[in-house]
Amino acid sequence: MNSRATLFALAAAFAVTASAALAAPAPFVFAESGRAKAAVVVAEDAGPGAEFAVQELVDYLNKMTGARFPVATSPLKGWNTIYVGRPLSGDDRYEAFRIQASEDGRTLDLAGNDERGNAYAVYDLLETLGCGFWSPDNETVPFETNLVLSAGYEKSDAPAFSFRNNDEPFGDFAMVLKLRANTNRHRRDIQTRLDGMGGDAYESISHSLGNCQWVKSSVFFDAHPDWYALVEITDTNAWNKILRESSRYCGTNGIPTNLKGNWVRLRYIPCTMAQGMRDQLVKEVGDFLAANYPVHKSVSISTPDSSDYCHCAACRKLVDSDESRTSAVLYIDLINYVAKSLLPKYPKAHFNLLSYGAAYTPPKDAKRFKMGPGTGVAFAHHWRNHGVPINCCERFMPRFLGWRDVCDRFLFWEYYTNFHIYVNPFPNTDIFGPAFKFYLDNKFDGGFCQMTNSRLTPFADLNWWVKNRLMWNPNADAMALVDQYIEGAYGPAAPHVRRYLDIVLHAKRRQRWAWIGDYVDDTGNYLQPGDVLEIMRAMQKALASISKDPNIGRRIDVRRLAFSINHLGAMRYPDLIEPAKAERFRLAPWQEYSDGWKSTALDYLNSDEYMGARQLYGENDGSGLKGFFRYLDMLKETAETPTAWPERKLLSRVVAPAEMTGSPVRFAVTNDASGAPFSSLTYGWGGGEPKFMSPNWCEAGFTVTNDLEGVWYLFSNVSVDTTATNDPAAAYTGIYSPWYVGNFRVPNKRAEICSMRIARTKGDEGWRLACLGKWGLRPGARVWVMPGVVNETRNLGVRNFTLLSPEVFEKDVTLPGGIGSRHVSAAIRACEGAVEQKRDEIDRYFYAELDCLSTNGPGAINAPIAQSKDLSAFATGEKYVFARVRVSASDVLVGDAARVRLVQPAKAKGEEPERVIVDIPVGGSYGADSWQIISLGRVALEPGMVLGVVANDPATAAVALRDFVLVSPEFLETSVKAQ
Template identity: 25%
Template sequence: MFIILLMSCSGFTDSNIIIAENGKTNYEIVLLGEASESQYESAQELGKYIKLISGAELNVTEESSQTDGKGKIYIGRSAKRKLEREQISIRTENGNVYLTGGSDNAIRNAVYVFLEAYFDCKWYAPGVEEVPTQNKMTLDSINYAYTPEIVTRTVHSRLFYDNPDFADKQKVTHESFPYYVPEARVHTFHKFLPEEKFYRSNPEYYALRGTQRLPTQLCLTNDHVLEIVKDSVAALFERYPEATVVSVSQDDNQQYCQCDNCSKIDAQEGSPAGTMIRFVNKVAEAFPDKTISTLAYQYTRKPCKTRPAKNVLITLCSIECDRSAPIAEKCKDFADDLRGWGKLTTNIRIWDYTTQFTNFLAPFPNLRTLRPNIQLFKDNNANWVFEQHSTNPSELFELRSYVTSKLLWDPNLDFEGLVTTFTNGYYEEAGPLIKQYIDLIHDRLAQNEDFFLFLYGDPSEAFDSYLAPELLKEYAEIFDRAEAAVKSKPEVAARVKAARLGIDYAILEACRKNLTEDFSLMVRTENGQLVENPGIKKIIEDFRTVCTAQKITLMNEMGFTIDEYYSNYLDALNIAKKPNKALGKKVTTLTKPKKYADEDPMVLTDGALGGSSFYANWLGYEGNDLEVVVDLGETHDISTVSMAFLQVTNHIVFFPTSVTYLGSLDGDRYFDLGLVTNRTPLNKESKVNDIQYFDLKFTPRKIRYLKVEAKNTQTPYWHHAAGLPSWVFADEIIVD
């Protein structure tokens, strides 16, 4: 329910309530009824900010001890005016002020709305606030009420998790999964039936894929599976009696069960969500006073026919969507699914995504989609919204956290006004320039209607769009001016430098790719000598320094660290300096690559070096081995060969088990140069995101043709993508 009662002056034309003047006050803060500790803290918080605004100190007292002859600011639950649980009310009556709500949480929200709406207090980030001072603190008559339609509002940002007081000011939760059992928040099938315990003895508990049972998902028509899950849920609720929600949800893959019983139900229901909802409903029936959460995610996103039980919470996930425009425009299938679930239940939780998870710090111009997307969720029974930032800092992290929290509280707020308020307040004199950058990069993306802005994309995809070379230069110039505008303010300058990280990262990746003469790792001097680009070393050093100062440690969700990125980039610079007899030489692939790098084997000798994402200049082979031949053009004496390979285990990208190098003089008869095995064989503890160089040194040999054979690592049965082919991703071949 959404209620706004217009603020009016009820016939008054001048300020009629004087809270404080010249540092003095005739008001006190009064706690209504039997006040809780939370209500007392809200009163203390109100008093703190009134003192900051006016210099006057208001006493906090209970209703039974209030002082005759003083004005009152009442805080708590009103016995006369019954409010809904989340509803807030701010009103004046007979010279007194009433800040009330239907719960402790709502009362706290009422205090912060009062300070923000009527005294222009602003909280931009932890420790960064704006509290205007007033010699005379006055109020006109007020009659305001509001009930947020999105009841549980979560912004997945450490700014809120590490600073609960800041979360309170922005009216979002202190944690990512409030009310949930900590051990069962999402992707829980493998926790209820771990393959290490059950798979070998009872493979029938797991998904049938083709002719084989694999521990990717559970068989949801197996009665023993149902009983084990119910027992596990009961044990979890017993262990965490204060928790009210448990997730009974699929693991993070699409390898669901296709046995006859499961397939029959899914066909009847018109979606694989059919077996899921029928199964979860049976679990929920055993726990009528608790909530069982499940996912409508990837293969279960499409609604089925069976209604979820009243105590089943549907968590609908928008992971596939194009972020270049609102979901209703660019991801209509998701919007249709949302409307479909909205017809089946009013118990919907949205899991939305706002950051590029493969590159936290990359420019990701999706800010203009936040408001229409949240409005879409609100209009379709989503009373619980989880906006997944990266937890750890991502591009324009403070701005994203601020704007998203504001829109979750009130989806009708003016987006442009929110951004301008934040940039001017947080970046001060540099604010208009940061806003200019935000507008420009979003405008440029909007000009490319076919661009798919993906959560798992890479800056390299945008080098002919909103990150084109001429735009990178323009963005950098804007940030140069922004830094100059606040150079005398070290704290504000540090914020601007953090905002600049996205563009610096894009420039670093453009140089790694040798995008242009200006954006390259090596440049040619007047006498034709190739030397290290003098500007690039400064950018990578500044990048690391700013990240360290801002306590930014991660590059992506796979755990690739800033230190690893820095080290990897220095390695790339060193590799770029190496003499390479294969540079620019013709490459022929004997096995077929797929999709990435335009399937062009010449990327292996183009001098551009791959980054931590498979989009970034890597040649990919799915389900087959890599076999390529490089023609050096003439016979050379060589003694070293090196080739880089990428690993991203959660995307089924593994290092090869081995790489064999062979040489030939005629391209027909080959001889072994040597074999290099993977020094970190794949296991459950393998590093998720990594780059490994398969280096070989040998006694000098004369060759013209170099053959490389990289053996694909098969997807193991315990991997979440068991049954699917794995990838080999390779990059630059270095020969000397």
């Protein structure tokens, strides 16, 4: 049932219960046979919100009915009355609105709080009547000459978040309110109009100190160098350079004479303890509030875009006084000082600290560094997988919990795109729902979502719309909103657009550890060639389906989405050649995609849409036209038709420690007690070692050489010792891949395409295989292992990496000498509990799923080895065993959500009890229910044994098993030639 039908049904129910004693209920009639029956009534001195709402209401009602609706300041005799902008009684919720039709059908009252509520009421009514506002140039407005609303219809609503920033590039004032947003950071002209409707919704959370907004160094540095950060330069070259050239970033005046070593003042970083700086800050913020309060009540007291901080004696003393030694204490102390100084005069003022850069890590001593009244923290968190909700990030959650101890008001600054390349499909539409629920549950006041600036980003309009709906009501069914949008916006093309979105989200879920970064050169790698071909097919159908659609906006929207055909065709051509042949897909000549890319891009460049050239690139690469022409150059470089991947000469390849390299100082190849070599990383958390991952700091791995180029399943054999009882990320393993446009390798560009957490429990230092999944490895790609950063770990070792051909891992193969691989699926009859067989409709395979929320007990998915003679014969002796599983959880970061096991069942009549031979935990996280490959290690199999998977935590919602893969040890321990 769509939302419109639901509302009508609810309204009808109201009519029955509320009006039994009254006269026969009558619907509210707007128009009859194309003639208006209702007049819009608004007070003469109505505010800007009511006035705007009336204009919009009349315009749309006229369009919908062909009638002309009169506007008056009091009811007109003989007409029904639509009141707009009367005070909303009995509901003082921020921005609340109410729509109420009288039982007798004579009046309809549209009322809202805070002026904007009036506009929300009007748009809500219009949507109830069948309108859809998908984008400024794509709306659906039904034509209905007899327009009515059910008798006694009533709806009231209010937003969950008070700050709902609308950061999209439309530059359309009405669209902000149609999306139920209340602020617009990018457009000053729009923000000024919004301010006129009660602008106190805006929360300032940007960088503000240094030279951004307050106590600007461009004004004060020369006279007061001591207001800016004092830091020591330990690098001699850097010091000599500073002495040689006058630096934009630092100066050497105002250095205390008693300091030894080379010190400078950083112009763009404040000394937060300098009393003069504090006085000036309070003065400037006080002046701002005096001029703008209460329309603007929010002030940001935040770091510049940097992690640097002042090392003067006073600042260092404060930083060192907390066990965490976080520089955030400098800003907590400062914001408390400002709030304390100004709150008495401006009691409703908000002082926000952006937790970012130098204010990233919370302090340990929550009592001493409690943030005072009037203050709040806004979270920005780049370093995570943006394909899963923010609370699934093992680095974000401890950080959030730490801040929650010192503060009780929160805002978010979300990143919902890849800022390095906007035109790739970015698979995050399904994470908004869980993310906003997290923000709601933790009482955030709202926030700002930094999204793409380009309407050439696939699903950009959809994401803006869904995101804004959820900021109003995070409890709404996010994927139902997605369906509503696609059906409304795309009409006949909807099934094909939905198919495109399904492929993108499915591809992300195919491999749990695909890295969906927000600042990487190319996030397209999670799509496999078959996905790209399927997207091309879907978009060809979409284009055909709307070629004659009367809605021009819709036709443009579909064409914009079909840019993907050219983009993916141009970028991924070498990947597509062989799969297209196999699937009999007519791949166009290379030139068609690259020419199509250029012509669409040029059309965009010449359009007057907001952001101009930045329509095509990320915010850093796309400053002006430079990025655009760089892209064109890359397409020129690869002008010859690209070639397919080279043929593979090996079925497996082991990369031994002797072939590995690593970070200077901390990497060495050494031998264990048995004399076997391994790559060892030595590091420590004491002595100022950084707690971030960097190849320059601590890394071991190998660089892919020409002979290893190809598509492989990739395994790393790792041992790590953690100090935490349950460490979700004792180490990480992943891949940095060069960026290719067709066959052209873009110089100096590498993208992280895969990053896998390695979970360990304390005391478990055993060697274990981690499977990164299936990836195309290009020459120059770096496959790496690095220590974890959430908890202290020690002794990270890498025994080897193994590359295994998909042929061996995905198919049953048998080579001379009996080595090979086999697949063991679940036998539904042997399973326990609510286990069902299901089918993956995109990759076309069957899997077994255990529904853990069903009442049929805990359950287990079992895959007995002795399902066939061939399997029994193969599964005798030592094999490597892998499970292809998926775990859905109702909570985030459940470390032990399920277990994959190898069991020797009980022998008959009390001879031998059941014996669990292998038992490996599998993690799950709400919103990140993707397929994972779990290694059970090298085990001695017997035909009577049973492989299986069981749920292991009350928060586990479902467990799915595709199959177990058995592989002869030869493949994982030696290099095997192709036959």
